[in-house]
Amino acid sequence: MDKTVVISQSMYFPWCGLIDQIRLANVFVHYNDVQLSRGFYNRVQVKTSQGTTLITVPLQKKHQNQLINKSYISYESDWIESHRSILINSYRKTKFIDDAIAIFDQVHSEKHELLSDLGKASVQALASYFQVDKSVEFLDSDSLGIGGSSSKRLHDITKSLGGNIYLTGHGALKYLDHDLFESSGIEVRYMKYSILGYNQVFGQFTPYVTALDAIAHLGLESVNTLNSTSINWRKAHERPEELRA
Incomplete structure (x- = not known):
């Protein structure tokens, strides 16, 4: 029987694509003992009447090579209430x-000190609502005792967990050592994202917003928007344009 492993940084109320990745795993x-870089680890897009905007979790002073699980959240401003107000204004005409x-x-009922903990809570709360968490084991990379970096570490984690499929997003096409995985009998597959459209309150449908958007519009039926599949890395190299939602 195949065992699919996904290794990904936790994100703040991520888009449906990450939830779909969990569904296939x-x-x-949670790959959080890695360097904090520009991305959606502490921010996410929200669709509003004025267009798409970002809500961002402020961090305390950052330093060079800072890790996600060593990134402390700043509470100098009441950003939680600000984010909540933006979401309420955005979804006030939705059914759910x-x-x-x-x-x-629920996620903010606990005051999270670390960005990694807030991201994990966000991801797993969404996965629970979408009911894709029932057959998935969630682990933290820093608890596995596996060092190294880049492709070698991703390979070693997957192998240590008994995985024979490593599933990842299209960004890894640029750097992943696919031959290394194949030498251990591990197939690398890439997400072929497909988030089914629904009638969003503001303008033309876009999947690249927080999964809270699908929940607000569809409720428990939001799980039906998850329609992604995966393809072998060789096909992904041939047709990378097919990987995007």
Whole structure:
């Protein structure tokens, strides 16, 4: 039987694509003992009447080579209430706004000191609502005792967990050592994202917003938007344009 491993940084209320990746996984590793870089680890897009905007979790002073699981959240401003207000204003005309806000409140019911903990709580709360967490084992990379970096570490983590499929997003096409995985009998597959459209309150549909958007509009039916598949890395190299939602 195949065992699919996904290794990904935790994100703040991520888009449906990450939830779909969890749906296709047997093991999801929160890859948070890695360097904090520009990305959606502390921010996410929200669709509003004025267009798409970003809500961002402020961090305390950053230093060079700072790790995600060593990144402390700043509470100097009341950004939680600001984010909540933006979401309420964005979803006030949706049928299931209460579900979306309840998830937001659940995640923020605890004051998270570290960005990694907030990201993990966000990801797993969404996965639970979408009901894709039932057959997935969630682990933390810093608890596995496996060092190294880049392709070698991703390979070693996957192998140590007994995975024979490593599933990742299209960004890895640029750097991943596919031959290394194949030498251990591990197939590298890439997400072929497909998030089914629904009628969003503001303008033309876009999948690249927080998954709270699908929940607010569709409630428990939001799981039906998850339609992604995966393809072998060789086909992904041949047709990278097919990987995007």
